Amino acid sequence: MLDQYFETLDWADHGPSALEGLRDIFAEDVLLMHAGEMVQGREHAINFHRDQTARWKESNHHWTTSIQADGSITGKWSQAGLDLQGNGCSGSGHVTATLNSDGRISQLHLTLTGGSDRARLLIAKHLEVWMTPDATARAKAMEDIYTEDITIMEPEDVFVGRETISDYIDVVQRKAPPLSALLVSHSQNKEYIHWSWNFGFPGNKTALGSEVLHLKGDLIEKIVIFSDDTDIFTEGTR
Structure with missing residues (x-):
């Protein structure tokens, strides 16, 4: 599911509607913690990502993941690209995702441990x-x-x-x-x-x-x- 999440974010360069794919990834009551920010609920999480992607002119994610004994998914992520002024920017950190019984992400936590800002x-x-x-x-x-x-x-x-x-x-x-x-x-x-x-x-x-x-x-x-x-x-x- 994390693969689908990051792939959907990379498709955001093709337009805001690409993020509609997050509806099939997030649980209705998803808790999103992203680089210290936090929102709860699918609609709030989708709007959060719309705001985030609007700050990039273009970007790509790279990630590695593994499934833990408790069923959670953990890994590392990075993002690199250009901001709206055309300057290079980047960020990286760790990611943990918990899935509900339907296989959707009920909790997603991305930390920020490195970056250009x-x-x-x-x-x-x-x-x-x-x-x-x-x-x-x-x-x-x-x-x-x-x-x-x-x-x-x-x-x-x-x-x-x-x-x-x-x-x-x-x-x-x-x-x-x-x-x-x-x-x-x-x-x-x-x-x-x-x-x-x-x-x-x-x-x-x-x-x-x-x-x-x-x-x-x-x-x-x-x-x-x-x-x-x-x-x-x-x-x-x-």
């Missing part, structure tokens, strides 16, 4: 930390993207240190888990990255905001969050 890569690793439910795996992911004294400044709270932030992530995942997480825009200026986001929550609630990431080498040292909607994603954690 350094800022996008760091944002993906940052979001993966907040997406990881297992504390041990999360600790390893945090070492790969956060400094030991990482500081997060929300409008109402400040959290310092990987362990403190990991404990806070546990609370967020339990009490205020988002239904969707979308990156709206991003840019980098030397050791600073600014990116905007759109998170969806139960009850048709939406939180819009942005973050400034201060880098120390290839690690994030400080995260400053700006949003007028913080009550939506923090009210369940207090």
